Amino acid sequence: MHGHSDVVIAGGGPVGAALALALADSGLSVQVLEARTDLARPAWTRTLALSYGSRLILDRLGVWQKLQDVSPIRHIHVSQRDSLGQTVLHAEEEQVPELGYVVDYGELDAVLHAALQDGPVRVVTGARVTGSGSMAGYGWAHVGDDQTLVTARLLAIADGGSGGGRRVLRDYGQHALLAWVRPAELRQDWAFERFTGQGPVALLPQGDGNALVWTGTPERVQELLRLSDAEFLSALHAHFGDRTGGFVQVRERHHFPLQLSDSAETVQPHRVMIGNAAHVLHPVAGQGFNLGLRDAWELAQLASECARDDLGSPAMLARYAKRRAVDVRASMWFTDGLVRLFSRDDPLLRHARGAGLMALQQLPAVRHFVARRMMFGARAW
């Protein structure tokens, strides 16, 4: 471990590793401090829906082609239980080859680290950051039990939020149940987002089946986890409806609590939070990693372009915060708004939402706006 580098990245998950890779050719000395001792064991078991915009970034980082297990999304079907309204987004209509992709978190993490392996970036494993802050001209981090001091002109915290200092903006009182399921009738390249009074349920294409994200109260999710496979499949069929002719197989059920939170202090002189360290969203529209990847990309662009003396300065990080503000706020507002709007089981509201989905289906310009936001985020400049 080096005592000082131009850039230190605390946390080598997919966002931290993407930032490191984006800086690899910048001429800056870059060091990643990752708590895991074994990079072959990912921090999480989950599937990620990537937007087309994220694919373009991963392409530029030279890792997109390395991913083996990619399931494309060419159509997104949005509907509401017990109501007629529905909207369908098509890649063809948006003039892109795909609207998005489903990849495995562990595989993405692994290809990013493989790409870092032979380059100039130093990745230190077993390096848990226990504290960090900023002082005149530097960001600092304490590492490990012996509190080794590491400093940088720019300290980027990408620890997924494990370092604390979080503000819970909304506790949804919901858990997400994640699993892989095989539907009776597989619709290749289709993703389904279905809103129900108990919370949204999403089916994403994954290999020869679907990644399932089923949200509900913690009690309901615990009940669902206890069901036998056959009972679970029939409960899912009843909840999701007939669009895939039911379900025939389930594996890997696990769950996760859902909150909207952000960091109380995203930017300090010479220290910045990115990815889930800066903001944690509800997974309803699969936006979290996509937003974090855009954080990493923008920060790398600014760090590569600025004079060395300006690296991590209040002025440079103010430019970063300004560039990211609209996208971050719009993504938080969009996912939070969706969950709140669609989670109330009020008959009048249900009809209004159904009419809204029908209107969206009839208005290509509005559909196009929503699709672009989901693929590329919102830009401030």
Ligand SMILES: Cc1cc2nc3c(=O)[nH]c(=O)nc-3n(C[C@H](O)[C@H](O)[C@H](O)COP(=O)(O)OP(=O)(O)OC[C@H]3O[C@@H](n4cnc5c(N)ncnc54)[C@H](O)[C@@H]3O)c2cc1C
């Ligand atoms: C149920 C669920 C489904 C989701 N689905 C999607 C989706 O479909 N699409 C999408 O875009 N996003 C999705 N997300 C969000 C996505 O998982 C996160 O946005 C993404 O993982 C954030 O990446 P990260 O690198 O910021 O943090 P993490 O993935 O949490 O990685 C943090 C890294 O930092 C390391 N670390 C932690 N603490 C320390 C420390 N103290 N010192 C050093 N290293 C440390 C960890 O070992 C890890 O490697 C989902 C989230 C959930 C909960």
